[in-house]
Structures are given as C-alpha cells and as structure tokens.
Amino acid sequence: MHGGIADINADGDTLDTVLVYRGSLTQTYRPGVTTSLTYMVDNHRINGGVWFEQARHRQTQPAVAVDNNGGVTDIWLGGNLLKYKDGSTYQGRNQNTVSTGESVFVQDTLDLLAGKLQITPAFSYRRIKRGFDNYANSGTAAPGSSGVDYGVDKSYGAALPSLAVSYQATDRLQVFSSLPKNFKAPGNFEYQSLASGVTYINGVGTSTGSLPLTVKQETSINLDVGARYRGDLFRASATAFYNKFKDRIASSFDPVEQLTHDFNVGDSVTKGLELEAGTVPIGGFSAYGSLTYTKSTLDSDMPKSATTFYPTAGKQFPDTPKGMAALSLQYANGPYLINVAGKYTTSRFLTLTNDVAIPGFTTFDLNAAWKLPNPSATGFKNPIVRLNVSNIFSKQYFMANAGSGSNITIVGSPTGAPFYYAGAPRFTSVTFQVDY
Numbered sequence: 001m002h003g004g005i006a007d008i009n010a011d012g013d014t015l016d017t018v019l020v021y022r023g024s025l026t027q028t029y030r031p032g033v034t035t036s037l038t039y040m041v042d043n044h045r046i047n048g049g050v051w052f053e054q055a056r057h058r059q060t061q062p063a064v065a066v067d068n069n070g071g072v073t074d075i076w077l078g079g080n081l082l083k084y085k086d087g088s089t090y091q092g093r094n095q096n097t098v099s100t101g102e103s104v105f106v107q108d109t110l111d112l113l114a115g116k117l118q119i120t121p122a123f124s125y126r127r128i129k130r131g132f133d134n135y136a137n138s139g140t141a142a143p144g145s146s147g148v149d150y151g152v153d154k155s156y157g158a159a160l161p162s163l164a165v166s167y168q169a170t171d172r173l174q175v176f177s178s179l180p181k182n183f184k185a186p187g188n189f190e191y192q193s194l195a196s197g198v199t200y201i202n203g204v205g206t207s208t209g210s211l212p213l214t215v216k217q218e219t220s221i222n223l224d225v226g227a228r229y230r231g232d233l234f235r236a237s238a239t240a241f242y243n244k245f246k247d248r249i250a251s252s253f254d255p256v257e258q259l260t261h262d263f264n265v266g267d268s269v270t271k272g273l274e275l276e277a278g279t280v281p282i283g284g285f286s287a288y289g290s291l292t293y294t295k296s297t298l299d300s301d302m303p304k305s306a307t308t309f310y311p312t313a314g315k316q317f318p319d320t321p322k323g324m325a326a327l328s329l330q331y332a333n334g335p336y337l338i339n340v341a342g343k344y345t346t347s348r349f350l351t352l353t354n355d356v357a358i359p360g361f362t363t364f365d366l367n368a369a370w371k372l373p374n375p376s377a378t379g380f381k382n383p384i385v386r387l388n389v390s391n392i393f394s395k396q397y398f399m400a401n402a403g404s405g406s407n408i409t410i411v412g413s414p415t416g417a418p419f420y421y422a423g424a425p426r427f428t429s430v431t432f433q434v435d436y
Helices: none
Strands: 020-022 026-031 031-041 044-060 063-065 093-113 119-132 150-169 173-184 199-201 202-207 218-229 234-245 250-256 259-264 266-279 285-298 323-333 337-347 361-371 383-389 426-436
Touching: none
Parallel strands: none
Antiparallel strands: 020 063, 026 044, 031 044, 044 093, 093 119, 119 150, 150 173, 173 218, 199 202, 218 234, 234 266, 250 259, 266 285, 285 323, 323 337, 337 361, 361 383, 383 426
16 A cells, blocks of 8 residues: 555665554544524423534544654654655544534423423434545554545434423422433444455555445433422432433444444443432531432343354443442632542443453542732732642542543453553642633
8 A cells, every 4th residue: 555664764675673653633623503593472482493513523643753762753743754655644544524413403491380380392303424534544443444545424313302391399399300312323433444355456455345334323212300409508409310222332342353343232221310419508618429329231132143142131331330429528718718529439340241340449639729819900800729639649540441432342351351541640730810
C-alpha cells in the first residue's frame, strides 16, 4: 500500500525494525439548529419543533520515529510524520464520518386539579444517517481490509413516545412517574475493516465486496416511579427504575475473531432503587447522602457459534456495580466553605460471563473555598480562592474503563482476558477566580 513504508532511519534500506510513536487524532465539527414553538390554550401548554445537526468527524492515526533516548520530536504529532514511499503520510487509521441527526417532536403539558396533577404526553421521531469513508491505511483490526478505499451509508431511526405524570399529594410530598422509549445507534467504528476479498497490485488495494453490518440499533423502555419530600429540616427522594432493553449493544473483545467491536447481546433488564436525602443548613452545617442498588442482567445466553453459546443468561452486565453509596458534609459560613465527600462503589464484572471482576473501593474528596473581600477600583469582582483535593488518601483502585470508553470482554481467561486501569492517585489543585 502506497509503495510501503519509507526508509525511517535513513540507512539506505527498509529492512530494520524501528520503534515509532503513534496516536489517534480526531477533529470534529458539529453545527446544528433547534427550532421550537410553544402554544398555550386553557390548561394545555403545547410545545413542538424540529432539530437538525450534521457532525463531521475526521479520524487519523499518524506516527513519528522514536529516537535512541526514547524521545519523539512532537508528542502532538504536528510534524516530522512518517511517510510511505509515495510521499503520503502513514496512517494507522484514516476515515471521515458525516453523521446527520434529525428529529421532530411535540409534547403537551396538561395541568389538572388546580395544578396538583400534571400529565405530559410526548412524541418524537429521531433519525441518524451516517456516511462513512475509509481511506487506505495500515490499520490492523482486520489485516488487509483497511488498506483500500470504501464507503458505507447507513441510517437508523425510531418513533419515541413518552408519558410523564406528577402529583402534588401535599405541600411537602410529590409523587411522579415517567415512561419514555429510547434508542441507540451503533458507533461509527463498526464500519472499519469491512472490505473483503482485498488484493494489491503495485501497492494499490482493491476489494471484491464488503462484510455485512450485523449490529442492530438498540431500543429501550424506561420506567421510573418515585416520590420527593421537601421538609423544613431535610429533603429526600426515592426512585425505583425498570429499564427493558431490546438488542442491547455492548462493546467487547471477541476471542474468536480476535477483535474488539460492538455486539447485540440480546435483551436485557436493568432495575433498581435510588435513595437520596439532604439537610438544610443548620448553623452553617449541612449533609447529603445517597444509596443506589442496581441489578442489570442479560436475558439469554449469547451465541458463540451456530450450535454453542456463552453462559451469559442471568449474569450482571459488565462495569455495572450493584451498589453505590455517597456521603458529604459541608460547612459554609460567610466567605468560607469546606466540603468533605466520600463515595463507595461495589465490585464490578469485566466480562459478560461474570468470570472476571475488580474489587470495590472507597474514595474521599475535599473542596474548600474562600471568598476574598472585593478590591476597590481594580475592575475585578468576587475574587475566590479554591482548593480541591481528589482521592485524599491516594486510594489504590481499579477502573473498568479509560477515557475512550469501556473495555470489557465476553469471557475471561484464557483467550479474552480483559484490560483494566489504575484509578487516579491523589490530585491537588488551587485556583483563583475573579469576575470582571
């Protein structure tokens, strides 16, 4: 492809193994517009409109050489990039995606019983169209299939009704419920490495066809039922939730194909309870606490081949802790504020078969602020000094994801051992803020 890699170390041949540094670069332009109109008549407030967005997503992966001291000329990959023999820039990926999102929506907010009962039915239709262009590159996700130019056009859409109801039972107590339908489209990375029957003549690749797109869009029905209490000394809420997924999407490593990509893992149910409570300030002191229990299970065994299955039925969905708890204490008096918060997270599985897990952990954070007196005749207002310390005790813990998203597998050892990441150690920052 492109005549092969050029002489990286300039020794007169291309026979050496040379260490290089490469990184993924992404440039996104995302203009959009939302137009809505509200009409009020009697006890109805009707709102409707349209939404349009067109995102352009350019993704490349150039590289630079690593010198004998382990350094690189530009860690941001802005220059001195490696070239192919034909003079074009080396790329580990080279693609452009244009995602066009469209939606039309309408909802009616109906007030009844002198405003105590509010009913909000709504309907929207959403669609996303993706135009994906792959340009010949040296990607290795599926050997050879990235080395040719090809394009994919795919659309996803769904009608999404919803209903929300709230009732002010007393001056202090409100009960509520909501029932929306949602959908999720597969990511654009599912369009990578789709070329089949790839051959090369004089470094130029051609293909005879394209592999099928097997990942379907995900849909879900989400039911929330709860109550909120607003008292003189404290406020509290309790919410029960039940989410039913169809064709749920999970990104994981396939030990058969030796690739990481999206899967439809089948139907799934997520249900649980969330409790929250907080006090009003008393003598400058206040507190907040929350508890969450989540059970997220797969409904059936995931196919491994035409006749065999992975044992995933009834298993907890990866990177979904069953329990989380948080507690914070705060003191605010005049220009001073200090807040100490702790959070506990239970263990999480890293595989769809629940045979690999990472342990739970507890971290504490500190936030403090001091609002200085306003200086006179300087043009600055409200100067504030802030101190933030995250993970105060530098707790060592593991995370199932990095900044690029979850990294799970279908099954653990021996062929699909998942990656996991060290949590961030103690981090301290001091900032100074002013208005002007």
